[in-house]
Amino acid sequence: KVLMKDLYAARMSRYDLLRPTCVLARYVDKWSADCDARLRKLMCYMHETKNYKTYAYCGNTHSECKLGLFCDADYAGDRKDGKSTSGIFLAVVGPATLVPIACISKKQGCVSTSSTESEMVSLFTGLKEEGLPALDFWEAISKLPKFRDSKWDSKLPPAKTLVIYEDNQATLQIAAKGDSRKLRHLSRTHRVSMAWIKEILDRPEVEIAYIKTDKQAADIFTKAIQNRDKWKSVRKLIDELSPSENPFNTSPGGFGIHPASPPESNRKHHAHHPADCPGLLTGSAQYSLAVV
16 A cells, blocks of 8 residues: 555656665565565655655757657666566657656566666667657647647658667667577567567657766666665756755746756756757757646
8 A cells, every 4th residue: 555655656756766666566465574674765765855856847849859768777686586677768858858758667577688688678668668659649749730840841751759768889789780699589588579679760750879878867767776976866867856956946836937947057967968868959948847
């Protein structure tokens, strides 16, 4: 009962709670004293961080924004069975925009034999469960008159609207090729088709790009992070901030419209910055929206 309440908060606004809550949920039918200790630690963390908020800000036009799908995996992170954990983070991104939409922290179905294999499974999960469904929504609102650009033409090929961010170079190469001799077992063990991934990436509205590991926003959903500074930095990547870290320097207490995007000095903390995410357009900020 306590875990389900925590899970509701984790999925709605406190993404930093998602992974520890999902880990504990695996042991509901085999609860132990160790689980009691973990749950108490989680509740203590929630009590001490009850004033943390997830911020979403939008400072660009519709044509300047894209869907950003961050995919990551923790290779053999489970010490009991050696299985990996997939982490997915979906957001609307732009030069002055970051609007979190959804996230996933999911234990993989079987053991992976390499970090590249676990990353391919995470990429497959992200595309199937979040990326492609979000494209339907994005294309629907793109057809609305108030979101159309002055140069909009339905006959033109679709622009790159879904950008997948991956921090594993080998995964990028295999995904682009659609085949790998060392991962031929994927379809039998994980039931993941590399050819399907390549087919999706070949679509004109989808692209995949490399991102540095320290800017990978999905990292927080894959592993337990003990270092305090590291935890603070990964929280900032998904805009899970404490009052002192609030870039707006305000406390809206609900949904609040702010007159400007976060200061330039604070943008270095976000994974969607143009210098770190290729393919994002530049533009001036118009307004910002903070979501509690």
